[in-house]
Amino acid sequence: MIPDRLAEPSAVGALVRVEARRLLRHPALLIGAAAAAWLALPRWITGQPPEAQWDAQTYEQLTLLWSPLHLGAFVAATLTALRPGDGATAEMFAARPLGGRHRTLAQLVAGAIPMALTAVVVSLTWLLIADAGGIPTGFPVPVNLYPTVADAAYVIGLTGAAHAAGIALAHTTRSRLLNVVVGLIFTYIFFFMYWLTSFFPVSLLSPFVSPVSAGKTSYWGTPEPISSNGDGWYAIVRDTDFVACHTVYVAGVGVLLAAHALRRSDPEYRPRRLVLIGGLMAVSGFLLQVLTYSGAWSWPWS
Amino acid sequence: MTTRLTAVSKRFGRTTALRGITMEVDRGVTGLLGANGAGKTTLLRIMATVLSPDEGELRLLGRNPRDAGDRLQIRRQLGYLPQQTGFYEGFTAYEFVDYVAILQEITGTRQRRSEVRRVLEAVGLTDQMHRHLRSMSGGQRQRVALAQSLLGRPRLLLLDEPTVGLDPLERIRFRQVVSELAREHTVVLSTHLTDDVAALCDQVVVLGHGEITFTGTVADLVTTAAGHVWLADMPDVAAAGWWRTGDGRYRHIGEPPRGARLAPPTVEDGYMYLTGRGT
Structure with missing residues (x-):
């Protein structure tokens, strides 16, 4: 194995810039970002909160609306790692100082582009929500909630993990079509049908978690939003710490996926440090979710 | 010496691709000639640090490619055009x-x-x-x-069948580029085209069944066929190597056909005679 220190860091940096530029104009990513913006922005542009079918729907959907962007990031990443002609270049590239691991590393680091794109669209939405006076949550007297930094970090982290997953899968299956289909199926199950995985402990392990949940039985006069499920009153808990811990878990999985992609791109490379860091993040993120969760492990409005 | 191979061997399963190759190449163009499967591409891949030899020693640009640090330094000064x-x-x-x-x-x-x-x-x-x-x-x-x-x-340029698909003008341009580079650097050129060898190479190495069968200058290769190339008005179908030339006569390599006249040999004749295809 060629030690990392021997490779020219500025060359890896130049490679990152090439990959970032190409990713920035990748149709899958741009379509995903446009679709997410189309879902998230117009509902707030009027300055009025959108109509909701249940008391916490608007807040819950705040993190759900970005699934097209996550899918776009995944597809763009997997197609970048499986460029047409990629296999045939192996012999030509094999005699170069920068090897397959460096190319994969550059593709992974270029994930900063979809993450930045997510940050831009999320920030715009957050501004519009602030302009509209917050998200009305609860019934019959709604409390206006503002999205938190943890909510934004979670959405951006999901994009990063989707990017890493796209590259990791590309280094596993080597099939463009299969990978796109896998991305569609995962998006459908984990986001469009998110209630399928919204039970403990699966909800803590799936990409999507709701930032709001049903808390202990409550009563009139508390500062937190409340709602009724017909049998009684309950609190609507907005779990900022829980979302932050889930973000740590998602980021940990992303690092593990990145380690897998790097390992597959260089058989002599053992990404022990990355596996250790990613594993620690994923495990601690999962455990901290259990510790910080304030809800009642049920979603009575779902 | 830029590059030195000593008793280099390479096997793929039961097939021996290279057997005890010992050669040295220095500044200028060295041509690798040989039939399909002779081991030219395997030899170039080893010199390009893409493959490791099973046996033998290899020094590229004065360095040992088995050492990771040396291998990186070699790759920084290497140009490689693979066959595929x-x-x-x-x-x-x-x-x-x-x-x-x-x-x-x-x-x-x-x-x-x-x-x-x-x-x-x-x-x-x-x-x-x-x-x-x-x-x-x-x-x-x-x-x-x-x-x-x-x-x-690159100080060491390895070209595997570089002129495949090029038209005559492009081939001449290619020769200019390579000959200019070869004034200061080392070029190893694997080819089937003896024209390219005649036009470019200072040294020729002929491979057959994974072994070196000839090493020398282009003139040495031509000389091997001296006295064995014949021109005749009619073909001698018993001869293993004969073909019709542009002026309507028949060129033979090996034993003289009846009424044939001795002809000056070319690089192609030398290669054909050496590989036994012209006898």
């Missing part, structure tokens, strides 16, 4: 060569831009550099592949 070339189809010629330039650690933006333009100009692709590779002809793609091998003016 591949491209990122969605890239333009410029983008692709630029990408390879980064892999070659040419990192300064200005330096890289001028180097990429230089090599594309050297292969006559200046006007086509912004075309996508997927829309290029086979010859144009081969020129892109050749261009990437010239990046950074």
Whole structure:
């Protein structure tokens, strides 16, 4: 194995810039970002909160609306790692100082582009929500909630993990079509049908978690939003710490996926440090979710 | 000596691709000739640090490619055009060569831009550099592949069948580029085309069944067929090697046919005679 220190860091940096530029104009990513913006922005542009079918729907959907962007990031990443002609270049590239691991590393680091794109669209939405006076949550007297930094970090982290997953899968299956289909199926199950995985402990392990949940039985006069499920009153808990811990878990999985992609791109490379860091993040993120969760492990409005 | 191989062998399963190859190459162009399966590509892949030999010692540019640090230093001074070339189809010629330039650690933006333009100009692709590779002809793609091998003016340039798909004008341009580089650096050229060997090479190595059967200058190779090349008005069908020439006469290698006249040999004659195809 060629030690990392021997490779020219500025060359890896130049490679990152090439990959970032190409990713920035990748149709899958741009379509995903446009679709997410189309879902998230117009509902707030009027300055009025959108109509909701249940008391916490608007807040819950705040993190759900970005699934097209996550899918776009995944597809763009997997197609970048499986460029047409990629296999045939192996012999030509094999005699170069920068090897397959460096190319994969550059593709992974270029994930900063979809993450930045997510940050831009999320920030715009957050501004519009602030302009509209917050998200009305609860019934019959709604409390206006503002999205938190943890909510934004979670959405951006999901994009990063989707990017890493796209590259990791590309280094596993080597099939463009299969990978796109896998991305569609995962998006459908984990986001469009998110209630399928919204039970403990699966909800803590799936990409999507709701930032709001049903808390202990409550009563009139508390500062937190409340709602009724017909049998009684309950609190609507907005779990900022829980979302932050889930973000740590998602980021940990992303690092593990990145380690897998790097390992597959260089058989002599053992990404022990990355596996250790990613594993620690994923495990601690999962455990901290259990510790910080304030809800009642049920979603009575779902 | 730039490159030295000592008793190098390589096997793929039960097939011995190279057997005890010992050779030295230095500044100038060394031609590798041999039939399909003779071991030319395997030898070049070993010299390109893509393959490791099973046995023997190898020194490339004075370094040992088995050592990771040395291997990196070798790759920094190496240009390689493999027989099987591949491209990122969605890239333009410029983008692709630029990408390879980064892999070659040419990192300064200005330096890289001028180097990429230089090599594309050297292969006559200046006007086509912004075309996508997927829309290029086979010859144009081969020129892109050749261009990437010239990046950074490599001290050791390894070319496997570089003129395949090139038209006559492109081949002449290729010869100019390689001969200019070979004035200061080492070029190893694997080819089936004896014309290219005659035009470019200072030294020739002929491989047969994984072993070296001849090493010498082009003139030495030509000399091996001296006295064995004949021109006749009619073909001698019993001869193993004969063909009709442009003036309507028949060239034979080996034993003289009836009424034949001795002809001065060429590189092709030398190669044919040496490999036993002309006898």
